[in-house]
Amino acid sequence: MIQKLIGIIRKVSDAGAFLSSLFMILITVLIGLEVLLRSVFDTTTHISTEYSTYFFIALVSLGLAYTMRENGHIRITLLTGRLKGKAKKIQEIITTFIALIISMFLFYYSVLMTYETYSLGMKADTVSETPIYLSQIAVPLGVLLLNIELAGRLLRIIYDFRSVNT
Secondary structure, X not given: OHHHHHHHHHHHHHHHHHHHHHXXXXXXXXXXXXXXXXXXXXXOOOOHHHHHHHHHHHHHHHOHHHHHHOOOOOOOOOOHHHOOHHHHHHHHHHHHHHHHHHHHHHHHHHHHHHXXXXXXXXXXXXXXXXXXXXXXXXXXXXXXXXXXXXHHHHHHHHHHHHHHHO
């Protein structure tokens, strides 16, 4: 049962990584288009900087869970690097639980932020007048994926800890 749940969580993280990759491709295409238009046709899209920024926010946010799964986030291992066995597992459980609590807090407030900009009808102060909430949706979605990955990580650590100690 736990292994099946962990597999589903892995697929969710992979989906976030896939979407993150798509946004990287979109950034590259948009900047390439802008360079082409400026150098060949002496014109501009007028939105390349704005939308590249929006796409970058989505790229980072949606890649959080996959990066966590692949141990890509920065870790300070001055003390934890010296722990072994049971002490190391307990430390991993505690720090992952704390990270999950912080991430849940971040999710809650990112949803509030996005909802507020939506309800106020806020738009970018640019030519495109893009509704701000559209660029912000990726933040709570990415943090939600991170929450799911952290919960899965906590389950994996506890499951491994229990299977070693039985």
